Amino acid sequence: MKKYKLSMFNITKEIENDLLIFNSLNRGIVLIENRFINDFNNIKLTGTTDNIELLNGLIKQEMVIENSINEINRIKALDKLERYSTDNLSLVIATTFSCNFDCWYCYEKGLNNSFMTENIQNSISDFILSKSKTLNKIKIDWYGGEPLLNIKAIEQISENILSNISKDITFEASIISNGYLLNKEVAKKLAKYHVKKAQITLDGTKKIHDKNRPHINGKGSFDKIIQNIKEINDIINVIVRVNLDKNNVNYFDNLLDYLEEEGLKDKIFIYFSIIKDPNPINEQLCYKTTEVSDLEINLMRKIMKRKFKLATSLLEGNGYCTGMNNNFYIIDPAGDLYKCPMQIGKKEDSIGNIIKGIDFDKNAKWLAYDYFLDSKCKECNLLPLCRGGCPSEKMKNNSNDCFTFKYNIKERLNLFFESLS
Structure with missing residues (x-):
């Protein structure tokens, strides 16, 4: 037997x-x-x-x-298949670092505000098409700055791809935008270029949001964003991202109240991000990782109890870092290539350039990153969900805080069960 x-x-x-x-x-x-x-x-x-x-x-x-x-051998094999797959190409493309907002917590402050040139756009298109023979799927996340300040780059690159790839290849895109310029006309244009969803940030109700995320002219941005969300939600899926700190977290319910009153509850998805990394100006507003676990559960319970739609699965956690995959690149407006969105614009972290080529050794550091060397990870029953956490932190600082779902996975299971009843 x-x-x-x-x-x-x-x-x-x-x-x-x-x-x-x-x-x-x-x-x-x-x-x-x-x-x-x-x-x-x-x-x-x-x-x-x-x-x-x-x-x-x-x-x-x-x-x-x-x-x-041997399940460790099994996950090692699955990891290698995913890392070196030539079926899918995933790109994050920042069309510009320029932005029309002045958010206090922005990690891109001080970066060059230049726009991506036509030469860089064509080089990106050529790069994608050069890989297309083996591809089943191309996925692009449009990023910035505010990517819509350079919507011409989105149009040009998308047009080049759609005009030249095989009809057998799936092309899909999404955009991370502050939502100020994303009106109905723009949404229709993006949908034409296969943009399926837009992530738009609201940091609370009008008073709080306008303080956290003012337009560069000093005026509020909340009313314009709400107007745009109402116009576009039947054209592309809208994910409302809420950045939460100790100052605005107690007003999260008020934002949900407002969105429901405006008839948006069934038309949007909610995603919250708790600000953890200390900002030297507002460190007292940021949460420590150890504080976040219970807060996440409380927020998810509120969202689900009120019948809003969560943008992420309860049991997926934060997901693992795709920077470890060979066919994943982040491209900045100058054409420089990166593996981590937190490194974008920092030349010392670039792994190459879309025109000059990829630096083999810098890229190899990411591809060779081996989280199985960490005995704590190797023995963890959540390893498939996080794949060792943040490789950038591990490689740079030899430190790696576990994701919060390590500490609240059982409460997440409770929530999942509650959602079935």
């Missing part, structure tokens, strides 16, 4: 005397009724059970595996 073991990537949570199991490798989730929990425990203790139906069900979900299977 074959002997089995429980997957090392199972996370269990007791729910009303039953047992909820989530597998972080395949994202499977199963609820075992109380009367079958002893059978489940028998598998853990003896490697088998008389309850063949339960055993086969858990084997199918890969929550129970044969004793001979």
